[in-house]
Amino acid sequence: MPNQPVKPGPERKPHRRRRPPPPRFQMRVSTKYAPHKPGDGKVLTCSSETTLKTNQLLELYRYLKLTRLVEERLVNLYRQTKVVGGVFRSLGQEATAVGTAYALQSHDFITPLIRDLGAVLVKGIRPRDIFAQYMAKAWGPSGGRDLNIHFGDMEKGFIGPISHLGDMIPVMTGLLLGARMQKKNFVAVAYIGDGGMSTGAFHEGLNFASVQRLPLIVVAEYNHYAYSTPTSLQTACRDLAEKAAGYGIPAHIVDGNDVIGCYEVTKHAAEFARGGGGAVLIEAKTYRRKGHAEHDDQRYVAEGEIQWWETHNDPIDRFEKYLLGRKIATKEELDEIVADVVREIDEDCAWAESSPMPEAEQAAYRVYDNSVVPPAFRPKVLEN
């Protein structure tokens, strides 16, 4: 149309900054409970806003102490060569396991990692079972067939992990899928670490759970190391929570050493999931103060790093300061709780030590349902 006058374009204002294009997607990451570094001599404690009542706060304290002291007892047993395998500590990250699990209802499920003993105890597993497992005793829940927290209790909503990280994410997805078919409404928490999130199984499981809008809460523990590998060599993401965008699910970042924050965030996520919102990712920022297991000398950790966390950011210290500072409990009351915990540990440990080792031939049983397939005894050619 040659006769048509050329329409003048919109006038450009050379000094005005152009608006950025609208985002293609919104990162749905809540940082309400994210950690902040202590500044100006301020001491870290715990989140001030909470719906927890005094007795619940004291119960949380009890679980934190129980977790730490059970592990300390395990180290003693290990040094006495009574523990057959390795001992895996959650020193410095107990608040994540305890706080998140405490937000669940009794019929909800968890599948922990090795460093989530606290969650296992909150779910009602007794220390004696843990001791018996570590010492490979006949009275342990797996009868000596498997180690540490590698067992389960469907009644208590506890499904033990396997060593293959990530595998439990699709398993929990299936558990929730089955529950939905049975019209049962519970949520499941699957724990994973910055290392385990690099596995294919993690991706496959969370992707499927997200597609199916299943009430799966993934608690991703950013504890800085997977064995010796720092998080920077696991992922190019700054926060593990960013990964949620790839599944179209919301995420939260929480200070994993703030037991109250961990509780509140999980409570919120559980309500969201229970209400039909689907899967949620919670990233807990914490720190693994011990090595991968007791044998690990942590030569890969920068000098002073562990010391800093121990002095300034120990989850139990922080919670004690919170409880005392707010006059929720006195030092004596807390000491009494600890004394009670030690009593329980003494009793449970004695019980586990009194258990016999399993009968050798038990190794042959229970590969299959033995009412259908007989036990796998040694073959005749090995008999005299």
Place this chain on the structure above:
Amino acid sequence: MSTAVKKEHKAARPERGGPATLVEAIRQGIWEEMERDPTVFVIGEDVGAYGGAFKVTDGLFDEFGKDRVVDTPISEGAIVGAACGAALMGMRPVAEFQFIDFISAGFDLLTNYAAKCRYRWGAGIPAVFRGPCGSGVRSGPFHSLNAESFFLNTAGLKIVEPSTAYDAKGLIKAAIRDPDPVLFFEHKKLYRLPRLREELPSDDYIVEIGKARVVREGRDLSIITFGAMVLTALDAAEELEKEGLDVEILDLRTLSPLDKASILGSVKKTSRAMVLHEASRTGGIGGEIAALIAEEAFEWLDAPVIRVASIDTPVPYSPPLEDYYLPQTGDVVSAARKLAAY
């Protein structure tokens, strides 16, 4: 809005019994189990509205709905893991691999989770993991696998592979009712083979897992085999009969746990044994069976146990290559002659 109309497709409920090919027999079996037991459900890729790559689950989606016929992402780890988790909840999943070749992507969860769960803490995984296996259909290295020997060395898994429509239906039902994880391999060459079409009974029957079947009685030598190779063995036996050789054929049907009594029984009767299978020779199930016979029936043998199996290569695509790869009827015939003459 798209104006395209979805193609109307509704697969009919299968007859209970009647003439059926192997694929129809499996479909009948799954359908009947889903009707019988509300905890049975199907999970896999394209198993829903599409009815599965080989139409084993055709019509189930319309009949039982999306809750019991679950389409998954392309994610074998999710399929196996989810089946395990649902089984822990008391469900009875029937998980499909689109081709058994893709079982490798679910290997970890099968061997480390499903297989060890009962042993570790007493929680059985009553799940079926099924899919089309086998070569001879010109499908190349990634759609032709026979996967049994990957799993034979894993305690806790059962492995089943039927060679007739009757057995397929009876075994899939038994697998669904089994308290432990069952790998159910379906040879894709047999799915629609007219030769295998047979009249199935209309009653609710199962074929017990762990029991082999004598396909053909004979007194001169035993061919121990399973799957599509049963047909190869039958063809060879017919030829050998003309030469006066009376061949016994044992269809294992269950590969784990092996029916040792039937294997040893047949060998003790004929004193000569050939193991015939479609997977590669080295590390295949043939070696295991040969060792079993050597250990427990050595005095009964008149000749060494021989293996007739595929060569140690991936499964090639081009017909002349694949035919060279696979044991042919002629190979079985000449091996049997040597065995008989030893």
